[in-house]
Amino acid sequence: MFTNSDSFTEKTDDALRFLASHPALYHPDIVRTAQQELRRRGLTLPEIAQGATPALLLEYAPEPERSNSARGLLLSGALVAALLLGAWALQSTDADAADPTLSTERPTSLPASVVEQPATTDDMMPGFEAQAQERVREAAATVPAAEWRDSIARNNYQQMVARYWTAEYQTAWLLTRTGQRSTPDPTLVGKINLIQEQWGRLTHAAEYNLKLQPVMQQRLDAMLLGYKRRNAVLGLLTYSFNGRDSLITRDIQQGDTAAYAVRYQVLAASLPRQLPLLPLRAYPDVVRTQTVPRRSPNTHPLYLLHNRAFVGDPLSDKLPAPVAELSDADIDSVLVLQPRVATQAYGPQASDGAVLIFTHPPRP
Template identity: 90%
Template sequence: MSTGSDSFTEKTDDALCFLASHPALYHPDIVRAAQQELRRRGLTLPEIAQGATPASLLEYAPEPERSNSARGLLLSGALVAVVLLGAWALQSTDADAADPTLSTERPISLPASVVEQPATNDDMMPNFESLAQERVREAATTVPAAEWRDSIARNNYQQMVARYWTAEYQTAWLLTRTSQRPTPDPTLLGKINLIQEQWGRLTHAAEYDLKLRPVMQQRLEAMLLGHKRRNAVLGLLTYGFNGGDSLITREIQQGDTAAYAVRYQVLATRLPKQLPLLPLRSSPDVVRSQTVPTRYPNTNPLYLLHNRPLASDPLSDGLPAPVAELSSTEIDSVLVLRPRVATQAYGPRAHDGAVLIFTHAPHP
C-alpha cells in the first residue's frame, strides 16, 4: 500500500499525532509513515490510544488450525522480521539525527489572508472515542430486540454507529472551536482532512452488504444523510479559510443546524423545541504580523515591498525572490489584506489577497 511520503510532509503535527496514535483506524503502513515523519521532525511519538484494536467490518470464520511444523516456520519468520525491522528503525533514526540538512521545523502552508498563529492545547481535536462508545451502548435500546439478536447485523451496525458518532462529534467540535477562536486556526485544513477520512470510513463501509435488519438500515440511511449535511458544511468552511470573507457564514450556521437535527433521527427521538445555532464570526479584513505568511497552494497573492508590487510565479508556491531573501530582522511589519479589501485597493490582480511588507531600512 502506497502511503505517499510527500503527503505526510505536508500534514500538521496534530494530524500526524492522530494517525500515529490510532492504529485501529488506519492501515499499518499509514501509521508507520506518520510515526517516521514525527521522528524526522524531532517530535516525541504519541502514546497508542488505550483499547485500540484493529476494527473489522464483517464477521469471518476462524482460520483452520495449522500444523506444529507450519506454526514453527511462521514463528521463526516473525522473529526474523522483528529483528530486521528493529535494525531498520535504528538505522533510520540515526540517519535522520546525523543529517544536518533535515529541518525539524513544522512546514505550515497558509493562505495569503491568514497569518500564522501558534497552536494551543485547545486546538487539539479530541478523538471522542468514549462518547462514541456510549452511543453504541445506547443503540441497543433503539433497535427492536428481534433485530438485535442477529449477531452479524448487530456487530456491523455497532461499528457503523461508532464511526458516525466519532465523525459527528469531531465535526461539531471543529465548528464550535472555529466560532470561538479570536484568530483563524492555521491547522484547520489538516483537521478537516482527518474528519473527512473518518466520514469516509462510514460511507465506504456502507457500500457493502452489511446484512442489516430493516430498522438498522433505516438508521444507517439517517447517518449517511448526516454525512451529506456535514460534508457540505466542511466544504463551505474550507472555502472560507482559503479566502472567503468569513469562516462561520450564515450558510455554515444553517448547515450545522440541519446536520444537528439528523442526530435525532439516528437516536430515534423527537426533535427538541430549539436547536443550537453557531455564532456568526467574520475574520478581520486586515491582519498585522511580524512575519510573511507562507503561500497556500494554488493561490497567487499580490506582494508589495514598500508599496512596490512584486510578481510571483503562479505555478509554484514560493515567495517572490526579493521577499524570500529578507531576514526576519529586516522586517518591520507585515499587513495581510483579505481579497475583498485587496481588490478594492489594487484591483483584480489582488484577487487572492495582498501582502504589504515594510522593512526597517528603505528597500531599493
C-alpha cells in the first residue's frame, strides 16, 4: 500500500479529520498519513469513531521489515504503475510494431481520460462466478506441470485464483458503475463493504500455510498486491462519497490503473503498451465496457482490434468478421468513443464513433 503524502497536504482539515477518525473505512496507511499531516499542522487528533480500533489510530509503529522478494514486488508494482501513467502522455507513432499478443494499441493518442461502464444499467452487483471460474480453468497454463501435479497445492491455488478474480471483477464493476451514474449511488458504501468481505476471503486464507509450489506462491503474491491496490481505491472512493466530492478522482483513476496492471502479473502475461484509464467525471464521451456494443441502425463506427482498423458492412448491422468471432472470454475491455472524441482521435473515418477492443493474452 502506498500513499502520496503530497496529496494529503492539499486536503482540508475537515477531510483529514474524517480520514483519521474512520479507520474501519480506510487502509491503515491512509489513516496514518492523515494523522501525521494533522500533527504536522499542529492540530489535535479527532476522537475515534464508534467501532474503530484505538490502536490503529494512536499507534505509529514502523512497518515490519519485508523480505527482499516482497519489497521487490512492491517496488516493481509501483514502477509499472508509473510507466503506465507516463505512457498515456506519449503520442503513438506509426513506427510502433503491432503485436497480436498484446492488447489493442491505438494509432493516435486517445483523450487522457476514459470512463469504464458496464453493459447493464442495473445497479445490482453481479457475482462474476462464471468469469472467475474461467480464470481458474486457465490457471494451469501459468504453472509448471510438475507443480500442478501436487493435488493439495493445486486445489488450494485454484481457490485463491477464484477469490482473487471474483473480488477484482466486482471492484472494477463498482468503479465502472460509479463513473456511469449521474447521481451518487446511496448503496455505494454497502457494496464496498461486500467487496471488502470478498477480498477478505483471499487475504484471510493467505495467512495459512497453503503448501503452494514456488510459482503458485509468486502468483499469490501478485494477487495480494492487487488487493492492496484495490483496497486503497475503495478507501478513496468511500471518502469521496462521504465528502460528496466528484466520485471518480484522479487518485482513484491512478489507483485503478495500478491495480489493473496487476492482473497481468497474475496472468503471467506481458504488460500491454497502455491500459484503458478510468475517466474522470468531466469526460463522459468515452466509456469502458466488457462487451462489444451492438451497432445502431445506419451507423458505421470504426473498430480497432490488435492495432488494425475494421468497418462494418454498410448494408447491414453486422459487426466486422474478426470482431464478431471474438468470444466474451477473449475480451478484457472495450473502449467506446462517441463521435466527437473519436473524430478527434482518428479523423473522419470515425465520424460515427470508434470501438477499441482490448483482448486477454492468448492462452498458451
